[in-house]
Amino acid sequence: MTEIATSPTYRRAGGLRILLERYPFLPALAIVLVLLALNGVFSPNSLSYRSLTGLLSTYMALILLAIAQTYVVYAGDIDLSAGSILSLVNVAIVVLMERWGGGAGAVLLALAIGLLLGLACGLVNGLVVAALRLQAIVATFATSIFFTGLALYILPVAGTPAPTIFWRTYGGRLLGLPFVFYILVGLVVLLAVLSRTRLATQLLAVGDDQQAAYQTGLPVVAIRIRGYLLCGLFSALAAFCITGDTASGDPLVGGKMTLFSVAAVVLGGSALSGGWGTVVGSLLGALTIGLISSVVFFMGTPSEWQNFVQGLAILVVLMAGVLAGRRARP
Amino acid sequence: MSKLKLNGVSKAYGATLALRRGDLEVMAGEVHVLMGSNGSGKSTLCKIIAGSVRPDEGRILINDTPVTITGPRSARAQGIGIFYQELSLAAHRSVEENICLAALPARARLFVDRAALKDRAARYIALFDGVSGEGFSADALVGNLRPDQRQLVEIMKALASEAPLIIFDEPTSALDRAQVERFFEILRDLKRRGRGIIFISHRMDEIKAIGDRVTIIRDGETITTLNLNETDAGTVIRLMVGGAGDMPASQSSAPAAVDAKDGAALTVRNLSGAGFRNVSFEVARGEILGFGGLHGQGQSALLRAIFGAGSVSTGEILIGSDRFDATSPRDAIRRGCAYVSGDRGRDGVISGRPIIENVTPIHYLRDRLMIARPSKLRDKVAPALESMHTKFASLFHPINSLSGGNQQKVIIARWLIDRPDVLLLDDPTKGIDLSAKADLFALIRQLAAEGLGIILYSSEDAELLGNANRILVFNGGSVSRELIGPERTRYNLYQAAYEAA
Numbered sequence: 045m046t047e048i049a050t051s052p053t054y055r056r057a058g059g060l061r062i063l064l065e066r067y068p069f070l071p072a073l074a075i076v077l078v079l080l081a082l083n084g085v086f087s088p089n090s091l092s093y094r095s096l097t098g099l100l101s102t103y104m105a106l107i108l109l110a111i112a113q114t115y116v117v118y119a120g121d122i123d124l125s126a127g128s129i130l131s132l133v134n135v136a137i138v139v140l141m142e143r144w145g146g147g148a149g150a151v152l153l154a155l156a157i158g159l160l161l162g163l164a165c166g167l168v169n170g171l172v173v174a175a176l177r178l179q180a181i182v183a184t185f186a187t188s189i190f191f192t193g194l195a196l197y198i199l200p201v202a203g204t205p206a207p208t209i210f211w212r213t214y215g216g217r218l219l220g221l222p223f224v225f226y227i228l229v230g231l232v233v234l235l236a237v238l239s240r241t242r243l244a245t246q247l248l249a250v251g252d253d254q255q256a257a258y259q260t261g262l263p264v265v266a267i268r269i270r271g272y273l274l275c276g277l278f279s280a281l282a283a284f285c286i287t288g289d290t291a292s293g294d295p296l297v298g299g300k301m302t303l304f305s306v307a308a309v310v311l312g313g314s315a316l317s318g319g320w321g322t323v324v325g326s327l328l329g330a331l332t333i334g335l336i337s338s339v340v341f342f343m344g345t346p347s348e349w350q351n352f353v354q355g356l357a358i359l360v361v362l363m364a365g366v367l368a369g370r371r372a373r374p
Numbered sequence: 375m376s377k378l379k380l381n382g383v384s385k386a387y388g389a390t391l392a393l394r395r396g397d398l399e400v401m402a403g404e405v406h407v408l409m410g411s412n413g414s415g416k417s418t419l420c421k422i423i424a425g426s427v428r429p430d431e432g433r434i435l436i437n438d439t440p441v442t443i444t445g446p447r448s449a450r451a452q453g454i455g456i457f458y459q460e461l462s463l464a465a466h467r468s469v470e471e472n473i474c475l476a477a478l479p480a481r482a483r484l485f486v487d488r489a490a491l492k493d494r495a496a497r498y499i500a501l502f503d504g505v506s507g508e509g510f511s512a513d514a515l516v517g518n519l520r521p522d523q524r525q526l527v528e529i530m531k532a533l534a535s536e537a538p539l540i541i542f543d544e545p546t547s548a549l550d551r552a553q554v555e556r557f558f559e560i561l562r563d564l565k566r567r568g569r570g571i572i573f574i575s576h577r578m579d580e581i582k583a584i585g586d587r588v589t590i591i592r593d594g595e596t597i598t599t600l601n602l603n604e605t606d607a608g609t610v611i612r613l614m615v616g617g618a619g620d621m622p623a624s625q626s627s628a629p630a631a632v633d634a635k636d637g638a639a640l641t642v643r644n645l646s647g648a649g650f651r652n653v654s655f656e657v658a659r660g661e662i663l664g665f666g667g668l669h670g671q672g673q674s675a676l677l678r679a680i681f682g683a684g685s686v687s688t689g690e691i692l693i694g695s696d697r698f699d700a701t702s703p704r705d706a707i708r709r710g711c712a713y714v715s716g717d718r719g720r721d722g723v724i725s726g727r728p729i730i731e732n733v734t735p736i737h738y739l740r741d742r743l744m745i746a747r748p749s750k751l752r753d754k755v756a757p758a759l760e761s762m763h764t765k766f767a768s769l770f771h772p773i774n775s776l777s778g779g780n781q782q783k784v785i786i787a788r789w790l791i792d793r794p795d796v797l798l799l800d801d802p803t804k805g806i807d808l809s810a811k812a813d814l815f816a817l818i819r820q821l822a823a824e825g826l827g828i829i830l831y832s833s834e835d836a837e838l839l840g841n842a843n844r845i846l847v848f849n850g851g852s853v854s855r856e857l858i859g860p861e862r863t864r865y866n867l868y869q870a871a872y873e874a875a
Contacts, residue, residue, distance in 0.1 A: 065515065240485045242478045245467070249475055252464035259426045259462040260531075261446040261476045320466045 068313040069325030071365050075311075076328050079335035087342040101215060101224040103334035105130070105286035109301055110308035110326040111235070112278030117309050118244070119271045120251035120318025121173060121180040125188035126279045126305055127298030129165040132191045133158045133283035135199035138206050138293030146207030159280050165191055166276020170269030188302070195295035202294035206287050214288025227285070235323045238274075247271050251318020307358060308333055311365055332361060376438065377402050377539050377570035378423065378454075383432030384594075385418055392418040394594035396432065400539065400570045405561060407581050407602065408574045409614055410591035411835065411868070416574055417459060419591070420541045423572070424456040425449030436539075450476060455535030459543040459574075461528045465517030470495035472516050473530045498530035501560055505552045522548040529557060539570040546575055558584050576668055576872055578607045590614055611872070615864045637694070639827020640796045642680070645689030649675030650851045653689075657796070657827035662818065664842025665831035667871045672851035673831040677798045681713040682706040693795060707739055712794035714786055716804030722785040723773055730755055730769040733788045740792045758787040763813050779810025786814065797821060797828045803837060815841050835867050847871055 064070060083090045109126055116123045137158040144150035169187055173180045216223055238244060246267045250257045258264045279298075286297055306316075312329030314321025336357045337350075345353050376399050383396040393415040400406045408416045421427035423434070425443040434441055436452055443449045449456075463472050470491060471478075479490035495512055510523050519527065525548045532540055546554050561571060561584055575581055581588065582602065590597045590613045597613055640657040650672035657663045665673040678684035680691055682700030691698045693709060700706035703713070715721035724732050730748065733755045737743065752769060759766070762783040766776060773781055782802065789797065799818070803811045818841065822828050832838050838845055845857040847870035855870040 240488075242480055242484065242486050245471060245475075245478060245486055249464045249467060249471075252466050253462075256458075256462035256464060257475075259424070259446050259456075259458055261450045263447060319464065 067322075068320070069322045069328055072312045072325050072328035072332065075361055075364060076331050076335065079332060079339055082339050083335060083342060086339065086344075090338060090342055097222045097224060099334055099338060100228065101222070101285075101289055103330060104224055104227060105282045105289060106301060106304055106308065106333065107327050107330040108231070108278050108282035108285060109298075109305040110312070110330040111231075111323050112275040112282060113305040113309050114312075114314060114321060114323050114326040115247060115274040115278070116180075116271045117306075117314055117316060118247040118251050118318060118321060119268050120254065121268060121271065122184065122306065122316070123169060123272065123275050124181060124184040124302055124306075125165070125169060125191055126275060126282075127300065127302030128188040128191035128195070129162055129276055129279035130283045130286060130298030130301060131295055132165065132195040132198075133161050133280045134287050134297055135195045135204075135293040135295050136161055137283065137287060138204050139198055141207050141210065142204060146209065148209060151207060151210050155284060158283060159277065162276040162278075162280025162283070163273055164276070165279070166273040167269070169276070170272030173272065174265045174268035192295065192299065199293050199295050202292065202296070204293040206291045206293070211288050211291035214285070231327075235327075239323065243267070243270055243274075248319055248321075251315075251320075253319070304333055305330070307362075311358075311361060313365060333358065336361065376400065377436065379433075379435040379438070380419070380423070381433040381435070383419065383422055383429045383434070385422060385427060385429050391594055393422070393429075395596060396422070396591070396594075397596040398572075398589055399599070400572055402538075402570050403565050403568045404586040405565060405571045405573050405584050407585035407588040408572060408591060409581070409588055409610060411614055414591045414614075415594040416591055417543055418594075420456065420543045420572065420574070423449070423539075424454055424541060450535060450537070453538040454541070455532050455537030455539070456541040457528050457532040457543055457545045459547075461524060463516045463524060463527055463531070466515060468513045468515055469499065469510070469519075469527055469530075470512040472527055473498055473534050475531070476535060494534065495530075498534050501530070501533070502526055502553070502556055505556050522550060522553060525549060526553065533560070537569075539572070540564070541572040543574045544576070545573075546577065546580060554580065578610075578872055582607070592616055611865065611868050615868055638692070639694065639825075640680075640829070641692040643690050643692075645676070645679070645686060645691065647675065647679045647684060647686040647689075649684070650679070650848075652852055655846060655853070657829060659825045659827055660822050661844070662822050662828045662830055662842050664838040664845035665829060665848060666835065666838050666845045666857075666867050667848035667854070669833055671848040673848050674800050675851075677713065677800045677829065677831060680706075681711060681798055683713070704739065707736060707794075710795040711798065712736075712789040712796065713798045713800065714782075714789070714802045716801035718778070718781055718785060723781055726772055726774060728770045729759075729766055729773050729776070729784055732773045732784050733758060733769075733791070736788045737791045754791050755787070758790040759784065761790065762787055762817055777806075777810075779806035782806050783810065783813065786817070793824075793826070795826065797826050799828065799830045799832075801831055801833050803832065803834065811837070835864060839864060839867065 080091065089095065109130060112126050113123060137154040140154040140157060141150050144153065165187075169184055172178055172183045172187060214223055218226060246262055249260070249262060250264055250267050254264060283298070287293070290297065308329035309321070309326045310316060310329070311332050312322065312325025312327070314325055337354055340350050340353045340357065378398070378400045380396055380398040383393060384391070385393040396415065396419045398406075398419065408419065410416045418427060422429045423443070425446045425448055434443060441452055443452060464475065467475070473495040474491050479487040479494060481487040492512065499506070499512055506526055507520065507523055510519065510526070516524060516527055525545065529542075529545055532542065546557065549557065561573075564571060573585060585602045587599055588602050588605075588610060589599045590610065592614060600610070637659060638656045639659045639661070642656070643654050645653045653672075653676060655663065667673065675684055679686050680700070682702045682705055686699070693711065698709060698711070700709065700711065706713070719725070724735070730751060734746075734751055737754065738746070755769065764780055764783040764787065766780065773784060776784065786802070803814060815837070818828060818830070830838065830842055839862055842862070845862055845867065846853045847855040847857065847867065849871065857866055857870070
């Protein structure tokens with residue numbers, strides 16, 4: 045028997061609510077536009093084609109990492125090792141490219157191995173969390189230490205440079221357009237394809253109510269593992285971008301990016317409890333974080349206060365997003 | 375030919391036997407009704423068939439072949455579909471996605487075939503055309519729907535399994551007449567097509583309308599299977615209740631009605647709120663007032679509202695002769711109101727902390743203690759625990775080291791250091807063993823004798839009949855009947871609870 049409710053608790057769907065339900069990332073988009081405008085106010089130059097390209101190539105890694113995080117958050121899980129996977133793949137491909145001479149073939153082979161490495165890390169996380177049923181937050185924290193350990197073994201000290209061909213391509217142009225634009229377009233297409241897969245719906249159903257999904261007959265363990273596999277894959281892609289941006293290997297580069305990726309997911313309107321969210325939102329969330337640092341910089345904040353102001357700004361944006369998102373969530 | 379046969383299936387959760395011996399045989403083309411009181415094991419039996427609970431013992435045969443069901447997926451593969459009483463819906467997914475969730479139509483094995491999904495869902499949505507209510511559409515999010523509409527989605531989801539055997543575990547509890555009628559038409563159609571259907575409902579009229587045969591379960595055991603057209607409601611209820619059905623609940627010391635000469639401990643007038651409406655009653659000092667009825671008819675909601683943990687929209691509450699409108703449990707506690715919930719994990723136990731800390735929080739609150747010495751506290755804690763015969767190694771062991779029954783004794787002991795005036799018991803014996811229950815009720819009676827006003831809601835009718843001076847039977851959020859003196863029989867209690875809502 046269900047509890048009897050004398051007063052109906054459901055709400056009528058209004059226009060704004062329907063819009064937010066269909067496009068939950070709208071608040072994040074609005075925030076990005078506001079931040080862009082603020083950037084323009086403080087430094088008109090920051091809206092130039094070149095600066096925006098620079099912003100995109102700097103934050104492409106965080107965008108990919110936030111998307112990686114989104115797929116596990118879909119299912120109500122979390123991956124605190126995403127940043128460490130990024131570091132591990134970063135040092136692995138840099139070392140491999142150097143060993144193999146830094147030619148185009150070597151680069152492509154190293155990238156393929158990097159993808160496999162990311163998938164392997166995702167598999168480890170998936171097995172530990174979904175199959176062994178350990179708490180995701182602690183288990184992936186532990187694997188993050190483990191992955192960092194591997195990265196430090198491969199490259200104990202930061203600094204090995206990436207081959208010129210690699211970072212020149214990443215930072216350069218192709219047919220007159222910056223290379224990162226192609227990455228962005230490719231990414232959008234990939235996300236559109238992924239959002240139509242059965243896996244995306246299944247991940248969201250598992251995150252919505254794991255028990256219900258199990259009773260429905262979904263293979264919950266396998267679905268959660270696949271979520272972690274996707275996370276590992278996108279973390280590896282993020283590693284490629286960070287390698288292109290910094291042009292070197294650093295075994296600790298991703299450590300502090302993990303929580304930024306979680307923040308980006310939340311800023312993008314996804315629920316950390318699972319079952320509700322969009323990858324586009326996370327993309328915008330990562331951009332928000334990038335734009336906040338840029339605004340803080342262009343405002344002329346003294347360097348010792350930049351962290352303080354940045355943290356405050358993220359809190360404010362988070363609050364704005366929560367207020368808007370609360371209306372959208374059923 | 376029998377579609378499904380269960381032989382001696384049992385399931386225990388720790389020390390509690392949820393199902394002792396379940397036998398069941400369902401034929402093709404019949405609606406087989408399962409009947410039994412709260413906690414008799416019906417739902418456990420259904421979950422075993424559907425694979426979400428693994429049986430400890432027993433045999434399951436489908437089409438006369440023994441099978442092992444390892445999980446919900448395997449049950450589906452064996453041709454079993456189920457409507458879950460607590461629903462198995464994803465609130466943030468659309469109606470059509472929920473209907474097809476178990477087997478999303480695929481293109482290239484990887485992508486959701488949206489067109490096929492829409493088509494398939496539309497077939498089942500069309501079955502309830504005209505009765506599904508305002509705001510119900512294929513792309514509406516399930517979380518935005520009314521409770522009855524959600525129940526319809528779960529029905530559609532069960533139907534979409536197209537399984538030869540479908541279980542409906544209380545599918546009609548939130549539906550209105552028209553929806554039930556439509557649902558029964560669909561069931562009759564399924565019957566004609568040779569499907570087997572297991573049906574659970576607490577409404578006698580529905581069971582007569584749709585059922586072919588009925589299997590009665592009592593205390594986790596299958597009692598018998600009857601043809602419904604050869605029997606009547608009275609017989610069925612008597613079988614559910616057991617041999618003692620007609621006799622008054624004259625256990626050794628069934629309490630007599632208390633006359634309110636000492637004045638009322640708690641008065642409730644025309645109280646309405648979320649989950650209950652227009653409830654009025656009075657509890658005299660020294661009286662144990664029982665709340666009966668089926669699960670979730672507003673009993674818990676009312677108790678929590680009195681304790682300040684739920685919402686009250688209209689009406690008034692008095693403790694003694696003073697107006698008492700607790701704004702929070704903190705306020706209620708200060709003014710002498712106590713609440714013990716059967717859901718210890720959520721409402722009682724401070725998990726992982728020592729026993730002494732679990733006994734003293736109320737004392738801290740009522741005496742506004744800031745700093746306390748364990749040795750002094752021990753003198754207050756020990757008698758409270760002893761009066762309940764609580765077994766524990768030391769006061770400083772974590773509460774989780776105790777059994778469920780002893781944990782509940784610790785929770786009750788916390789109210790005994792500073793005596794409250796009113797004690798609200800919200801199904802306090804859920805999941806505790808028999809001897810702990812006996813200790814608990816001995817104490818409750820003693821407290822009543824000392825002049826406390828006590829309200830006891832229990833999902834076990836025997837507890838009500840054995841301890842309550844009066845029983846209010848709840849149905850649909852309000853009191854449908856009051857049982858006093860010799861009226862307090864199992865038969866009357868069931869009848870009042872099972873009357874068509």
